[in-house]
Amino acid sequence: MKRVKHIAIATVFAIFAGLGVLLAPLGPQVISAEQMPAKTGDAETSQAQQTQQTRQMRGAYLAQAGNCRGCHTAQGGLPYSGGHILATSIGIFVTPNITLDQETGIGLWDEEDFWRAMHHGKSRDGSPLYPAFPYTDYTKVTREDTDAIFAYLKSLPPVEQRNPPHQINFPFNFRPLLYLWRALYFTDGVYQPDAVKSDEWNRGAYLVQGLGHCNACHTTRNPLGASQGDSLGGGQIMGSNWYAPSLTSLQEASTVDWALNDIVQILTTGLSSRAVATGPMADVVSQSLQHLTAGDAHAMAVYLKSLPESAPYSRGIAPELTQEVDGLLQKGSEIYEIYCQDCHGELGQGAPGVYPPLAGNRGITLASPINAIRSILHGGYAPVTAANPRPYGMPPFAQVLRDEEIALVLSYIRNAWGNRGSLVTAVQVDRSRKGVQ
Known part of the structure; x- marks a missing residue:
């Protein structure tokens, strides 16, 4: 698609920075605290503080590795204050505030409560949590790492934010059913290393x-x-x-x-x-x-x-190249030449490190064309990272191309240059445009 640079501001994640205070001598009678003999109690306190700071720094790294902030922060909201909307097959969940506010967050929780949630999927009062919170995966996290994450959360300023309640469909809003769900689908247990592996x-x-x-x-x-x-x-x-x-x-x-x-x-x-x-x-x-x-x-x-390779799956029924199909693909080719060829190339070869190739692209020929449809409708943008702060991106075409045109050009791309995939319909594009799964 037409070349557009996607310029965004990278979010800077502050883990922890030690603030060193330099005490400049004011005169011969003044000495810094570091020069004075340390009492045994002071030394023990200092060591405990350093240990706690190290633990918090590790917890900050682990929270980031688990992308906790990604779910527990609403768009434009304060970090970890919750409010992010998560739509599921059984209803709408609103992520909770996990700052240390005592009224609206987890300020009354201790390490044991946090471990119970992460490892056992249970709240502070022992009631089962809905698996929209992925405790089915987090149960594998060690107690040491869980405690470190909690130590980090405790170091953050509390945010008073009362989030709206979940909107869970009947009968799933009947919480005792969670005990049956857990019996069928959940087994807790910390990850056990494979002795045969490195x-x-x-x-x-x-x-x-x-x-x-x-x-x-x-x-x-x-x-x-x-x-x-x-x-x-x-x-x-x-x-x-x-x-x-x-x-x-x-x-x-x-x-x-x-x-x-x-x-x-x-x-x-x-x-x-x-x-x-x-x-x-x-x-x-x-x-x-x-x-x-x-x-x-x-x-x-x-x-x-x-990871072991799974059994091949069906990519959907690739069309027979009848005269009618050839006509559709020819129309798609003409749309491609106008809107896509400048960036992705006449042969779908792309440009290394800039525009992804479309020829032989496994993401293009997935059984479901939903990702490709969304990329054309809403644009395709690589992430902004420290190593790639100004990535190239593809502009959205939702206001440029009609559903029929998107279906035609994508059908062509899925069946050009050796690609083979099912045809895309205008109905599929319309459903994606409306956000229907």
């Missing part, structure tokens, strides 16, 4: 399966909101008109045939020689993954590359 592989597995809760998006869910099918096997994102591709299928987003450095690049910058992260994944990269340490990013790459 420490790096296990670290990557811990991050992907637990703190990163990747399965919360990259899996199919049943009508009750429980994960079903293969882990990381792809699925519709809850409350979103986006599809999170399978991380185990070579026809979707498996990285088994990628170089490790390419996987690290897509995780931390949203851009590699193999793909570009857009949509919800771009937000995850920008808010969370770009801040991983080099070691953790590499560990995740090692684990993701090792």
